[in-house]
Amino acid sequence: MGKLDEKKKMKRESLLVAAFTLFTSQGINETSISDIAKKANMAKGTFYLYFKDKFDLRDKLIVAKATQLFRKAVDDLDGQSFDVLEDKIIFMADSIINQLNDDKILLRFLAKNLSWGVFQSAMVMEIESDSDYSFYDAYVNLLKESGRKFCNPEIMLFLIVELISSACHDVILYQEPVTLEDLKPELYGTIRDIIRRQEIRS
Amino acid sequence: MGKLDEKKKMKRESLLVAAFTLFTSQGINETSISDIAKKANMAKGTFYLYFKDKFDLRDKLIVAKATQLFRKAVDDLDGQSFDVLEDKIIFMADSIINQLNDDKILLRFLAKNLSWGVFQSAMVMEIESDSDYSFYDAYVNLLKESGRKFCNPEIMLFLIVELISSACHDVILYQEPVTLEDLKPELYGTIRDIIRRQEIRS
Amino acid sequence: MGKLDEKKKMKRESLLVAAFTLFTSQGINETSISDIAKKANMAKGTFYLYFKDKFDLRDKLIVAKATQLFRKAVDDLDGQSFDVLEDKIIFMADSIINQLNDDKILLRFLAKNLSWGVFQSAMVMEIESDSDYSFYDAYVNLLKESGRKFCNPEIMLFLIVELISSACHDVILYQEPVTLEDLKPELYGTIRDIIRRQEIRS
Amino acid sequence: MGKLDEKKKMKRESLLVAAFTLFTSQGINETSISDIAKKANMAKGTFYLYFKDKFDLRDKLIVAKATQLFRKAVDDLDGQSFDVLEDKIIFMADSIINQLNDDKILLRFLAKNLSWGVFQSAMVMEIESDSDYSFYDAYVNLLKESGRKFCNPEIMLFLIVELISSACHDVILYQEPVTLEDLKPELYGTIRDIIRRQEIRS
DNA sequence: AATGAATGAGCTTTCATTCAT
DNA sequence: GATGAATGAAAGCTCATTCAT
Numbered sequence: 001m002g003k004l005d006e007k008k009k010m011k012r013e014s015l016l017v018a019a020f021t022l023f024t025s026q027g028i029n030e031t032s033i034s035d036i037a038k039k040a041n042m043a044k045g046t047f048y049l050y051f052k053d054k055f056d057l058r059d060k061l062i063v064a065k066a067t068q069l070f071r072k073a074v075d076d077l078d079g080q081s082f083d084v085l086e087d088k089i090i091f092m093a094d095s096i097i098n099q100l101n102d103d104k105i106l107l108r109f110l111a112k113n114l115s116w117g118v119f120q121s122a123m124v125m126e127i128e129s130d131s132d133y134s135f136y137d138a139y140v141n142l143l144k145e146s147g148r149k150f151c152n153p154e155i156m157l158f159l160i161v162e163l164i165s166s167a168c169h170d171v172i173l174y175q176e177p178v179t180l181e182d183l184k185p186e187l188y189g190t191i192r193d194i195i196r197r198q199e200i201r202s
Numbered sequence: 203m204g205k206l207d208e209k210k211k212m213k214r215e216s217l218l219v220a221a222f223t224l225f226t227s228q229g230i231n232e233t234s235i236s237d238i239a240k241k242a243n244m245a246k247g248t249f250y251l252y253f254k255d256k257f258d259l260r261d262k263l264i265v266a267k268a269t270q271l272f273r274k275a276v277d278d279l280d281g282q283s284f285d286v287l288e289d290k291i292i293f294m295a296d297s298i299i300n301q302l303n304d305d306k307i308l309l310r311f312l313a314k315n316l317s318w319g320v321f322q323s324a325m326v327m328e329i330e331s332d333s334d335y336s337f338y339d340a341y342v343n344l345l346k347e348s349g350r351k352f353c354n355p356e357i358m359l360f361l362i363v364e365l366i367s368s369a370c371h372d373v374i375l376y377q378e379p380v381t382l383e384d385l386k387p388e389l390y391g392t393i394r395d396i397i398r399r400q401e402i403r404s
Numbered sequence: 405m406g407k408l409d410e411k412k413k414m415k416r417e418s419l420l421v422a423a424f425t426l427f428t429s430q431g432i433n434e435t436s437i438s439d440i441a442k443k444a445n446m447a448k449g450t451f452y453l454y455f456k457d458k459f460d461l462r463d464k465l466i467v468a469k470a471t472q473l474f475r476k477a478v479d480d481l482d483g484q485s486f487d488v489l490e491d492k493i494i495f496m497a498d499s500i501i502n503q504l505n506d507d508k509i510l511l512r513f514l515a516k517n518l519s520w521g522v523f524q525s526a527m528v529m530e531i532e533s534d535s536d537y538s539f540y541d542a543y544v545n546l547l548k549e550s551g552r553k554f555c556n557p558e559i560m561l562f563l564i565v566e567l568i569s570s571a572c573h574d575v576i577l578y579q580e581p582v583t584l585e586d587l588k589p590e591l592y593g594t595i596r597d598i599i600r601r602q603e604i605r606s
Numbered sequence: 607m608g609k610l611d612e613k614k615k616m617k618r619e620s621l622l623v624a625a626f627t628l629f630t631s632q633g634i635n636e637t638s639i640s641d642i643a644k645k646a647n648m649a650k651g652t653f654y655l656y657f658k659d660k661f662d663l664r665d666k667l668i669v670a671k672a673t674q675l676f677r678k679a680v681d682d683l684d685g686q687s688f689d690v691l692e693d694k695i696i697f698m699a700d701s702i703i704n705q706l707n708d709d710k711i712l713l714r715f716l717a718k719n720l721s722w723g724v725f726q727s728a729m730v731m732e733i734e735s736d737s738d739y740s741f742y743d744a745y746v747n748l749l750k751e752s753g754r755k756f757c758n759p760e761i762m763l764f765l766i767v768e769l770i771s772s773a774c775h776d777v778i779l780y781q782e783p784v785t786l787e788d789l790k791p792e793l794y795g796t797i798r799d800i801i802r803r804q805e806i807r808s
Numbered sequence: 809a810a811t812g813a814a815t816g817a818g819c820t821t822t823c824a825t826t827c828a829t
Numbered sequence: 830g831a832t833g834a835a836t837g838a839a840a841g842c843t844c845a846t847t848c849a850t
Contacts, residue, residue, distance in 0.1 A: 002850075008813075029231045034842060044816045048842070174364070210830085234823060244831040250825075408829075412834075433635045436819060447836045452821070566776075574768070614809085638844060649811040654846075 005013045014040040016064060019057050030057060062113050065106060069096055070135040085146040086195055090188045094165055097187075101172050101180060111169045149200040156198040157183045160191055214252045216242040221259050226307045230260060245246040264315050267308060271298055272337035287348040288397055292390045295366055299389075302367075303374050303382060313371045359399040362393055390399055416454045418444040420468060425463050428509045432462060466517050469510060473500055476537035490599055494592045497568055498563040505576050505584060515573045553604040560602040564595055618656045620646040620744075622670055630711045636666060668719050669782050671712060676701055676741040691752040692801055696794045699770055703793075707778050707786060717775045755806040762804040766797055 018039035033054055037044045051057040073092040082088045099102040100107040136157075143153055150156055164187070171183050220241035224233040235256055239246045253259040275294035284290045302309040338359075345355055352358055366389070373385050422443035426435040437458055441448045477496040478495040486492045504511040540561075547557055554560055568591070575587050620806075624645035629635040639660055643650045657663040681699035688694045706713040749759055756762055770793070777789050 004813080011813090034840075044841090045816065045843080046814055052811065053841075091850085170369075213831095235825090236823070246824090247826085247832055248830080251830070255824075408834080415834090437821090438819075448820090448842055449822080449837065453834065457820080578768075617810095639846090640844070650845090651811055651847080652809085657810070659845075 006093050011040075011042065011046065013023070015047065015050055015057065016061055019054075020061055020065075020109070023058065023061070028054065035047055041199075058113060062110065065110060067135060069099055069106075069110075069118060072099060074135060074138045085142065085148065086192050089160065089195065090191055091171050093160065093188065094184070097164060097168055097172075097180070097184070100168060104173060107169065107172055111165060148196075150198045151200060152198065156194060163187070163190060163194070203300060210252075213242075213244065213248065216244070217249065217252055217259065218263055221256075222263055222267070222311070225260065225263070226311050230256065260315060262397070265311065269337055271301055271308075271312075274301060274335060274338060276340045287344065287350065288394050289363070290344055291397065292393055295362065295390065296386070299366060299370055299374075299382070299386070301372060306375060309371065309374055313367055314369060351404070352397075352400045352404060354400065358396060361396050365389070365392060365396070415444075415446065415450070418446070418450065419454055419461065420465055422468070423458075424465055427462065427465070428513050432458065449557065462517060466514065469514060471539060473503055473514075475511075476503060478539060478542045480543055489546065490596050492546055493564065493599065494595055497564065497592065497595060498588070501568060501572055501576075501584070501588070504572060508577060511573065511576055534592070553606070554602045555601075555604060556602065560598060563598050567591070567594060567598070614656075617646075617648065617652070620654055621653065621663065622649070622667055625660075625668055626671070626715070629664065629667070630715050634660065658731055664719060668716065671716060672720065673741055675705055675712075675716075678705060680741060680744045691748065691754065692798050694748055695766065695801065696797055699766065699797060700790070701787070701793065703770060703774055703778075703790070706774060710779060713775065717771055722772060755808075756801075756804045757806060760802065762800060765800050769793070769796060769800070 015036060019031070019036045022035055022039060031054070033047050034044050034056070036054075037047045047057075051060065070092075073095040076095045077088060077092055080088075080091060082091060100110075139157055140153065143150060167183065167187055168180070171178065171180050205396055217238060221233070221238045222235055224241060233256070235249050236246050238256075238259070239249045253262065272294075275297040278297045279290060282290075282293060284293060302312075341359060342355065345352060369389055370382070370384065373380065373382050419440060423435070423440045426439055426443060435458070437451050438448055440458075440461070441451045455464065464487075477499040480499045481492060481496055483494075484495060486495060504514075543561055544557065547554060571591055572584070572588065575582065576585050621642060625637070625642045628641055628645060637660070639653050640650050642660075642663070657666065668780075681700040682701045683694060683698055686694075686697060688697060706716075712767045745763055746759065749756060773789065773793055774786070775783065777786050
């Protein structure tokens, strides 16, 4: 990778970091492109070399943050030795939930902005082309290793993700209606249900 | 009540109606004060005779919509004869949930915008000064009639409201993770828990 | 007419005057809306209360200038007593040509910007609704008074206008290939030809 | 001529071709330097190695297009054997008119942009230094061969060119007020007049 | 010579808010 | 009370131009 490419990567990263800070502290609508560029120490026009507009950046940011979240979960799984697919997936779910519980700003940001469409385009296409493996690849591998067949692995993944994000939002932020610890067993039970329902049994 | 006051009331109402339509159809940030005034058939300047700005109107709108929601619940209760406080409150909760289930635009609007602060100021202060009784009065009466004592009736009320709104949001809009009918028993159980936890037993 | 309406009329006029000066001295593309507003002594935003954008103003300006040009021709005709239609039209043509010869900036502006579409919409619709008669009305009256019938009076009018503007442009501005005085006889001959060709003889 | 020079020549040519396409299809003001460079398959910065700015390129383009037009006329003349100067010049004029009639985009471009100043600088200075003879040289030779003397050969040339371009514009594009065939005799008559008027008779 | 990332001035446009009528 | 013309700050975005590589 050339020096110039690295510099570009860093500029893009600066914009993402600056925007995340501003978005979460003062809201997207209250944040101007000028603000973002200023915070990232570059000219306004430079913004447009990296993103189409504020909402494009927001979508990319969601992708980046979600990717990071999931990659950590995959990495955590590497150190474990489960046999059953359900156990692996629930382990990753637990990793994700704990990460969100530790970073409530991230949770609030993702909860407000993550939508099916954005997520799907993020995970199915390998946008993060610089990395040697995508989260989606890891997920597909997991399914293959299990030797089992599923109707629609993409939708299955999304259901799990959506369930986690919506169910955990209030619980983590407000501890209502139950504590996170009390919620987990039921949540994981539901995840097992989703996987079972999607499996094609021969 | 004078004719002039009535006229003013109607203008205010027009603005609220116009704003609700615009807010829910195109979003708050995409709605200008000019749009609202135009839709309400009055001049831009007139807006400022009734509301400080767009967000003031939004807050008043939430109060108005929430008040309406709750008043309907109180009215429904009038035709019933329960003895126990819990049954009365759950009956009202059921009324509210059913209203939201029937009017998903309203649900989406309230879910996006209802916050503790806004709600509290709405219910505790009797902003709706034209009505002879506020929802909060009805609620306080209910508690008094029961002959029981509670630590913090305001927070108790809010907890119930928040629980209903957050728990029902995904369920009503997306039927996830369970159907509304499946959710209700657990929800009502939790409401009973909240009331019990707040009661001061002598 | 109220005082306010008069004031508005004057503001609009100011913008037209300012824009004409700037357009003809430095070109349309080199003139910003900011420039126009500044020259007209008002805020940038005010511009948009009167015109959609720079090109809207330009079109209105062409209409206004062309209308003025034609109205003067009609007014000049009033003091004359010709019997034959051709003589009347040529008299007006001569008035228009002389006006353009006296105001070469106007000629250059109209020649650069006048297009069939703009002109047609200006003359057929009575945009200048404050005036008691439009040029087009005067023209139609002229035809009616003659007692003669024509295939397509609108196109006939346009042909004459287009002929005058294109034929006179170089002649007036550069005296090439002939002087204006030498051109006139041939031009007026051609106008007679156009009228004759459009007449329906019974 | 070195290989490097040829490459440069080609790059320059690419820019001219790209710009002509864009200028005539979407307008000069709507064409950015970025657009031109992209269409010419090179980087934005490269543009500045060949032209000062957009308007410089436009002027060079006019020169190039006009030169091409005239060179073709000169080449056509080579195959002919006229004795009288007037016949030669009118033959070339006819060649030019026919070219413009066949390429209306070119006509529109030249009509909109050709001005005395640009043309003069193009023809008098020999900008096209790569060619072994300029159009102007050919023209001067023609005069010399005739053995006749003229007051101001440059202005005489320009008058003829201007006459052709202005007279033909509407005729070719809109067939108004006469057809090209009907116009030609009078046009060529006028050209003879111009030459006669410029001749110094001893 | 060629590149294209970076710049920032400058444009158009919107809009909350004020205020004379 | 009601109006809507006027304002000007501030937003999004474009683009000619520069310059390090």
